[in-house]
Amino acid sequence: MYMQFNKFNKTLWQVIWKIKKSLIFSMVIISHVHSLLLVRYVIIHMLQDVLKIYYGYQY
16 A cells, blocks of 8 residues: 555656646746747837838938
8 A cells, every 4th residue: 555655656746747847848938939029029129210210311
């Protein structure tokens, strides 16, 4: 009985560990994608400002 419980406990910990690892992994990916989107947004806005200035001087 105790051995079975111990085995169950071990598998439970393994499952929890796997879930934790996948959660951390997905969080890292999400934050990475988020920062990439943020960088892209900033770059696009900067480009738009530069283009406005450039075309503003032309016309």
